[in-house]
Amino acid sequence: MTPESHSPTGTDDPTLGPPPGCPAHGLGPGGLHRLYGPEAEDLGAVYEKLRAEHGAVAPALLHEDVPIWVVLGHGENMHMLRTPSQYTRDTRLWTALQDGTVKPDHPLMPIVAWQPICCHAEGDEHLRLRGAVTGAMSTIDHRGIRRHINRATQHLVNKFCEEGRADLVAQFAEHLPMAMMCEILGMPEEYNDRLVHAARDMLKGTETAIASNAYLMDVLMRLTTRRRAEPKEDFTSHLINHPARLDDQEIGQHLRVVLIVAYESTANLLANVLRVVLTDPGFRARLNGGQMTVPQAVEQSLWDEPPFSTILPYVAKQETELGGQRIRKGDGLILGMAPGNVDPRVRPDLEANMQGNRSHLAFSGGPHECPGQDIGRAIADVGVDALLTRLPDIQLDCEEYELRWRASISNRHLVELPVKFAPRPQQDVRQRPSINPVPPQRPNDWLVSTQQPQPMAPEPVIPAGEPTPAPEPARRPGVFRRLLRWWRGD
Numbered sequence: 001m002t003p004e005s006h007s008p009t010g011t012d013d014p015t016l017g018p019p020p021g022c023p024a025h026g027l028g029p030g031g032l033h034r035l036y037g038p039e040a041e042d043l044g045a046v047y048e049k050l051r052a053e054h055g056a057v058a059p060a061l062l063h064e065d066v067p068i069w070v071v072l073g074h075g076e077n078m079h080m081l082r083t084p085s086q087y088t089r090d091t092r093l094w095t096a097l098q099d100g101t102v103k104p105d106h107p108l109m110p111i112v113a114w115q116p117i118c119c120h121a122e123g124d125e126h127l128r129l130r131g132a133v134t135g136a137m138s139t140i141d142h143r144g145i146r147r148h149i150n151r152a153t154q155h156l157v158n159k160f161c162e163e164g165r166a167d168l169v170a171q172f173a174e175h176l177p178m179a180m181m182c183e184i185l186g187m188p189e190e191y192n193d194r195l196v197h198a199a200r201d202m203l204k205g206t207e208t209a210i211a212s213n214a215y216l217m218d219v220l221m222r223l224t225t226r227r228r229a230e231p232k233e234d235f236t237s238h239l240i241n242h243p244a245r246l247d248d249q250e251i252g253q254h255l256r257v258v259l260i261v262a263y264e265s266t267a268n269l270l271a272n273v274l275r276v277v278l279t280d281p282g283f284r285a286r287l288n289g290g291q292m293t294v295p296q297a298v299e300q301s302l303w304d305e306p307p308f309s310t311i312l313p314y315v316a317k318q319e320t321e322l323g324g325q326r327i328r329k330g331d332g333l334i335l336g337m338a339p340g341n342v343d344p345r346v347r348p349d350l351e352a353n354m355q356g357n358r359s360h361l362a363f364s365g366g367p368h369e370c371p372g373q374d375i376g377r378a379i380a381d382v383g384v385d386a387l388l389t390r391l392p393d394i395q396l397d398c399e400e401y402e403l404r405w406r407a408s409i410s411n412r413h414l415v416e417l418p419v420k421f422a423p424r425p426q427q428d429v430r431q432r433p434s435i436n437p438v439p440p441q442r443p444n445d446w447l448v449s450t451q452q453p454q455p456m457a458p459e460p461v462i463p464a465g466e467p468t469p470a471p472e473p474a475r476r477p478g479v480f481r482r483l484l485r486w487w488r489g490d
Contacts, residue, residue, distance in 0.1 A: 033049060033058075036061075055073075059325075060334075063106065064102075068334055069322075070334045074341070074361065075343075076340075078365060084367055089119060089120050089121075089122070090120055091313060093315045111312065111410065112313060116250065117254055119368060133258070135242050136235050136242060140235065145378060148180065153176060153390075154427055158426040161391070162425065167416045167418050167419075169271050173417070177262065177267050179191050181262055185235050187223050195219065198213075202260070220252050221248070224236065262375065264308075264411070268413055271413075274387070276297070277297070278395065292355065294385045296356070300353070303347075307376075309409075311337065335364065346359075396417075397419050403417070
């Protein structure tokens, strides 16, 4: 991508940059802000500088000073998402990849490299692949999944409830999504610490990331082979048997995308919601007082700190204009979920309550909108509710300023969330948690009556030899009693 010269000198010659000591020193070629390295430790602040300098769409630099446009405006992001005729996820059209600016060993290559999956496809191929994924998603029993989420939460809490202390990131937020995704995909027996570690390691981009990815793909390809031979009522079997007829490689790659994206986004969402509950007394008071439900708290978190802060790249299919900037064919653009969610044109007051408003960018939008967002919401809703019900006195076990994050251009991941609470005994994982258990009701307890039961009158004694008096004619029951009999099926 070559945006129109961003250098005040009319050239991008780095030798013409500012001298040491100048406020602009440390910027990239053309005085552009870098989205990596020490200069970008607080990307939120960088995005606000870019907004102030350039408006809703700003030029910036990726790793190794690859030029990119950052879409900061909420409306501009939505336009890009909803206009597939102008913008695509097919990275093969990105000029920076075509001309070698993005080299094969570029640090972001695992993210930006094209793959034969629905996320990078368009047109008929996108409809075929996306249709298979959404078709398999539609078979998920959401009520049953919520029961599994509750049971998995109880199982995880049982592991630390007697200690009185825990790290809700390592012992809860990073495990609950993986346990649920293994259940949904049809491989609950594969859920273990190694699978969780491999997913986290692959996303960190460490030296062992390639080996972790290979392990995950081996697990998923073995699952694909098993379900080809013995289909069951799970996501993988429905994906295999979808009329789109995906081959084994397509099945494995889409299982990987669903597993990793759902895992990472939901782990971040859980950690973010729990952190706010533990550090914001007003937020927790509204939650405890009934002014806010857990689903509303989750939605507020999706506005304030989306699980993925950006997605890259989108590519311009033709020369166009966005946010007052001239975008050339082949230019790359970043979908700015986090900066778009705090666009002052849609959120002039960031402290304002966003309850009931789902117009955030946390799950993207348009043809590539996240198909599993309701599953992610369910895991966060049920998981947070069950945890807080089980441990109502839970508190942060450190100062808020001591919390640490691991940040990247894609997201901001809370490293740990230490908590303390009164130790509690383990609970039967088959029971739904309840602070005040409800006693079993009798069949007709739902009938409300103010009358007290009266003792039955004794049967009249009839002297021998006297005729039995004729019974009094039965009185027809009133309308209300007849309605009750009809309702009860008498």
